[in-house]
Amino acid sequence: MSDPNDNSIMLTDPLAEPQPDPRVADRFGHDFTEPTRSGIRAQPLTHIDHEGPKPKAILSINHVGKRFSVGGNTVEALRDANLTINKGEFICLIGASGCGKSTLLRIIAGFETATSGTAAMYGEPITGPGPERGMVFQDFALFPWLTVRENIGFGPKQRGLLGAGLKEVAERYMEMVGLTRFADYYPAQLSGGMKQRVAIARVLANDCEVLLMDEPFGALDALTREKLQADLLDIWTKTQVTVIFVTHSVEEAVYLSSRVVVMTAGPGRIERDETIQLPRPRDVSAPDFNEVRREITRMLTSHVMHA
Ligand SMILES: Nc1ncnc2c1ncn2[C@@H]1O[C@H](COP(=O)(O)OP(=O)(O)O)[C@@H](O)[C@H]1O
Ligand SMILES: [Mg+2]
Numbered sequence: 001m002s003d004p005n006d007n008s009i010m011l012t013d014p015l016a017e018p019q020p021d022p023r024v025a026d027r028f029g030h031d032f033t034e035p036t037r038s039g040i041r042a043q044p045l046t047h048i049d050h051e052g053p054k055p056k057a058i059l060s061i062n063h064v065g066k067r068f069s070v071g072g073n074t075v076e077a078l079r080d081a082n083l084t085i086n087k088g089e090f091i092c093l094i095g096a097s098g099c100g101k102s103t104l105l106r107i108i109a110g111f112e113t114a115t116s117g118t119a120a121m122y123g124e125p126i127t128g129p130g131p132e133r134g135m136v137f138q139d140f141a142l143f144p145w146l147t148v149r150e151n152i153g154f155g156p157k158q159r160g161l162l163g164a165g166l167k168e169v170a171e172r173y174m175e176m177v178g179l180t181r182f183a184d185y186y187p188a189q190l191s192g193g194m195k196q197r198v199a200i201a202r203v204l205a206n207d208c209e210v211l212l213m214d215e216p217f218g219a220l221d222a223l224t225r226e227k228l229q230a231d232l233l234d235i236w237t238k239t240q241v242t243v244i245f246v247t248h249s250v251e252e253a254v255y256l257s258s259r260v261v262v263m264t265a266g267p268g269r270i271e272r273d274e275t276i277q278l279p280r281p282r283d284v285s286a287p288d289f290n291e292v293r294r295e296i297t298r299m300l301t302s303h304v305m306h307a
Helices: 022-028 101-109 150-157 163-178 193-202 222-239 250-256 289-305
Strands: 057-070 073-086 090-094 114-119 133-136 208-216 242-247 260-266 269-275
Touching: 022 269, 057 101, 057 242, 073 101, 073 242, 090 250, 101 133, 101 150, 101 208, 101 242, 114 250, 133 193, 150 163, 150 193, 163 222, 193 222, 193 289, 222 250, 242 250, 250 289, 269 289
Parallel strands: 073 269, 090 242, 090 260, 133 208, 208 242
Antiparallel strands: 057 073, 057 114, 260 269
């Protein structure tokens, strides 16, 4: 309900002190200062003791459990998973095969419902899929009969965008993923890396706020994978989208993320939640990178050995 005494609508004061770029500062909750290739760079996130505005929670996973019934048996995929994700973070979920990473991602996407607990976005329980939470799959899931431009424009078109508006959105996201020259190509004419770029652009063109990626680069060769990792970081920096990225690879997790969430198997639980403070761009061969990689590997293997 609105308060008649509330005069909080404020106009820009031309004499006010210059403020940090709100497109950056608002979403992440703090400042970004160091330039990179794309012009801005996130400082390490999730500092509880950071001065200034507190990071804003976008997703809350509260005591989430998931059981599947399979032929009279019950499989417990997740047990009491708790996780708060702030706007603009890049989270990697890592853990042994079968520990429930995909299940957790699918619950956030709204493809599965939790058996216990709640998954919520901005405090609202997630009850089904929505364009604000976009999933990118390993097998691309593009429409083979549509061109790059049409694949990317599909979601906005479904939601009623037409003509110049639709063209503008498709062009913007094609440019973001470097596929402008391939606008009229069909998926079958593209390499795996290009298809994955279309998949990312398609989700972003839907005004997605949370990009859910389930081992998205697992099917690609090492060089393509490295290129796409760098491109994804560039896209993340430009759009400030929140990313939840499932991977098996410790190196990939440490290279990409602002936080690594380590899950344990049988049934899946969130065991460790580590902020990665390494400055970007990260060098996978640097001693401090190796130290973090060793530490995360140690966390993972200790669970596997005790499983
Ligand atoms: N639809 C399903 N029906 C039955 N069991 C499932 C289903 N999805 C996942 N599981 C089981 O739940 C557990 C976690 O699976 P998953 O989330 O795919 O793990 P991960 O992605 O970490 O490899 C596994 O034991 C898996 O067999
Ligand atoms: Mg999986």
